[in-house]
Amino acid sequence: MPEQTMESPTPEAGTVGDALLVVDDVTLRFGGVVALNEVAFEIRRGEILGLIGPNGAGKTTCFNVMTGVYTPTSGEIRFDGTRISGGKPHRINALGIARTFQNIRLFPEMTAMENVMVGADARHKTSVPGALFRLARVRPKPHELPDNQIKAGFAKVFGISRHALEERAGRRKSMEMLRFVGIADRAHELARNLPYGYQRRLEIARALATEPKLLCLDEPAAGFNPAEKADLMNLIRKIRDRGLTVLLIEHDMKLVMGVTDRLVVLEFGQKIAEGVPAEVARNPKVIAAYLGEPDDAAQA
Numbered sequence: 001m002p003e004q005t006m007e008s009p010t011p012e013a014g015t016v017g018d019a020l021l022v023v024d025d026v027t028l029r030f031g032g033v034v035a036l037n038e039v040a041f042e043i044r045r046g047e048i049l050g051l052i053g054p055n056g057a058g059k060t061t062c063f064n065v066m067t068g069v070y071t072p073t074s075g076e077i078r079f080d081g082t083r084i085s086g087g088k089p090h091r092i093n094a095l096g097i098a099r100t101f102q103n104i105r106l107f108p109e110m111t112a113m114e115n116v117m118v119g120a121d122a123r124h125k126t127s128v129p130g131a132l133f134r135l136a137r138v139r140p141k142p143h144e145l146p147d148n149q150i151k152a153g154f155a156k157v158f159g160i161s162r163h164a165l166e167e168r169a170g171r172r173k174s175m176e177m178l179r180f181v182g183i184a185d186r187a188h189e190l191a192r193n194l195p196y197g198y199q200r201r202l203e204i205a206r207a208l209a210t211e212p213k214l215l216c217l218d219e220p221a222a223g224f225n226p227a228e229k230a231d232l233m234n235l236i237r238k239i240r241d242r243g244l245t246v247l248l249i250e251h252d253m254k255l256v257m258g259v260t261d262r263l264v265v266l267e268f269g270q271k272i273a274e275g276v277p278a279e280v281a282r283n284p285k286v287i288a289a290y291l292g293e294p295d296d297a298a299q300a
């Protein structure tokens, strides 16, 4: 059952502050393009780590190798002590990494609630015995009874299927997620009819519904005005305060400085700096990368 990429845990697995995810000298080539060049950094348990760098630096590509979209040409990625590079996206998600996309990817013809339930469903195993088991009827507990009087009476006499119970629990959980990200007022609207800011938050709710340990956000505040950005940064802090670790790609330097514990800076597929925000902001290489100055000017 284990894929060839999944190994036994290493001593990295542990408590708050130690490495949750390790990018170990990862190189990724697309033909002649070196999208990532021996990139190495770690994400520590419980932190908000910012991943920044100019356009085309390799930030999204980094997410893609971490989530199983691409397999590194060389190097490896370990999550919670398990090698994940080369693993399938759904396996990696099941281990506890969820992401959002730079370009929103929702199911436009589903409601907000249904989009989140897709995330929650990803937690359920789908085996034949499991499916049969879920058809079995059980006697519901008082709080599990349907709101509708007639249905509740029926359920008391004939029981209720585990499937129905799970579905009800999934709905309740999805609604909690929508409330948590601040969009519960439009839970039953089609995703495509939601305002842009709601769609961005819905993507986060769907990712959270998979109950990840690490949440990776690819420019979640793109297209937001300053007030919306500030609100979103508060949401990111709230997510961390729930015990999750967050990796954030964000272009707005001021914003990213205010919310992150540490930063990793990429340029042309290489890591050029790493550290606490104040330190990174003073780094001449980083200043040069953002101002577009020649690299030798940065060495001075």
Ligand SMILES: Nc1ncnc2c1ncn2[C@@H]1O[C@H](COP(=O)(O)OP(=O)(O)OP(=O)(O)O)[C@@H](O)[C@H]1O
Binding pocket: 030, 033, 034, 035, 053, 054, 055, 056, 057, 058, 059, 060, 061, 062, 102
């Ligand atoms: N599937 C692919 N095939 C070929 N080249 C790719 C592919 N995906 C990414 N690249 C290249 O890898 C480099 C890094 O791209 P990436 O999208 O990771 O940058 P980014 O830092 O996310 O930029 P942005 O800030 O614009 O989102 C670019 O040169 C890009 O053209």
Ligand SMILES: [Mg+2]
Binding pocket: 059, 060, 061, 102
């Ligand atoms: Mg990108």
